[in-house]
Amino acid sequence: xxxxxxxxxxxxxxxxxxxxxxxxxxxxxxxxxxxxxxxxxxxxxxxxxxxxxxxxxxxxxxxxxxxxxxxxxxxxxxxxxxxxxxxxxxxxxxxxxxxxxxxxxxxxxxxxxxxxxxxxxxxxxxxxxxxxxxxxxxxxxxxxxxxxxxxxxxxxx
Amino acid sequence: xxxxxxxxxxxxxxxxxxxxxxxxxxxxxxxxxxxxxxxxxxxxxxxxxxxxxxxxxxxxxxxxxxxxxxxxxxxxxxxxxxxxxxxxxxxxxxxxxxxxxxxxxxxxxxxxxx
Numbered sequence: 124x125x126x127x128x129x130x131x132x133x134x135x136x137x138x139x140x141x142x143x144x145x146x147x148x149x150x151x152x153x154x155x156x157x158x159x160x161x162x163x164x165x166x167x168x169x170x171x172x173x174x175x176x177x178x179x180x181x182x183x184x185x186x187x188x189x190x191x192x193x194x195x196x197x198x199x200x201x202x203x204x205x206x207x208x209x210x211x212x213x214x215x216x217x218x219x220x221x222x223x224x225x226x227x228x229x230x231x232x233x234x235x236x237x238x239x240x241x242x243x244x245x246x247x248x249x250x251x252x253x254x255x256x257x258x259x260x261x262x263x264x265x266x267x268x269x270x271x272x273x274x275x276x277x278x279x280x
Numbered sequence: 281x282x283x284x285x286x287x288x289x290x291x292x293x294x295x296x297x298x299x300x301x302x303x304x305x306x307x308x309x310x311x312x313x314x315x316x317x318x319x320x321x322x323x324x325x326x327x328x329x330x331x332x333x334x335x336x337x338x339x340x341x342x343x344x345x346x347x348x349x350x351x352x353x354x355x356x357x358x359x360x361x362x363x364x365x366x367x368x369x370x371x372x373x374x375x376x377x378x379x380x381x382x383x384x385x386x387x388x389x390x391x392x393x394x
Binding site (some may be wrong): 156280 | 307357367370372373376377378380
C-alpha cells in the first residue's frame with residue numbers, strides 16, 4: 124500500500140473533511156469525471172481513509188486521527204507539492220489563462236525586504252481568511268523566493 | 281491473459297487506427313489469427329514477442345529510455361533515484377485513475393498489499 128495520498132485523493136479528502144457527501148455531490152464539487160472519481164474513492168476506501176454508508180462517502184476519522192502527523196508531515200507532502208507545481212507550470216503553458224511566473228532578478232537588500240513583506244502579507248491574508256465562507260472558491264497560490272546560487276547548487280547535489 | 285490484454289491495449293494506443301488486417305500485416309501473423317487474438321484467443325509466446333517487437337520499435341526511444349534508466353539507477357545518488365521513482369509512481373497512479381475504469385487494474389498497489 125502506498126503510504127501517501129495522490130492529488131485527487133487529497134482533493135477529495137479535503138472536500139469530505141467538512142461533511143459526508145454523496146457521489147453526485149462530490150462530483151459536483153470536484154468536477155472530476157465519474158470514472159476518475161470512482162477509482163479515487165475506491166483507492167481511498169482501500170486505504171481505509173474513507174468509507175461509504177447509505178450511498179454517502181465520509182472520512183474515517185479514526186484512521187485520519189491516527190495518521191494526522193504522518194499525513195501532514197513534510198515528507199508526505201513534498202510529493203504533492205512537486206506534483207502541484209509541475210501541474211501548475213504545465214497548465215500555465217497550455218492554458219490561455221496561465222499565469223505562473225518565475226523571475227530571475229538582481230535586487231538590492233532593501234528591495235528584497237520589500238518583496239518579502241508582500242509575501243508575508245499574502246501569507247497572513249490566506250491564513251486569516253474566514254474558513255466558513257458560503258461561496259468557496261478553491262484556488263491555489265504559489266509564491267516564494269530563493270538565492271539563485273543556492274538553488275543551482277541544490278540542483279547539482 | 282492479463283499480459284495479453286495489456287500488450288493489445290498498448291498496441292491500440294500506439295496504432296489506434298489499425299484495422300485487423302493492418303494489425304496482421306504489421307505483426308506478421310495471419311488475418312484470421314489476428315482476428316481470433318483480438319476476440320480473446322490466447323496468444324502464443326511467438327505472437328506475444330511479435331506484438332512486443334512492433335510496440336518496442338514505435339515506442340518513444342525504448343532502448344534509449346531503458347539505457348538511461350539503468351544509468352540513472354547506477355550513477356545517481358539514492359535520494360535522486362528515490363525522488364524520480366516516487367514521481368514516476370505518482371504519474372502512473374494518476375494515469376491509472378484516469379485510464380483504467382476497472383479498479384482491479386491497480387496491479388502494483390494490490391501487489392504491495394498482497
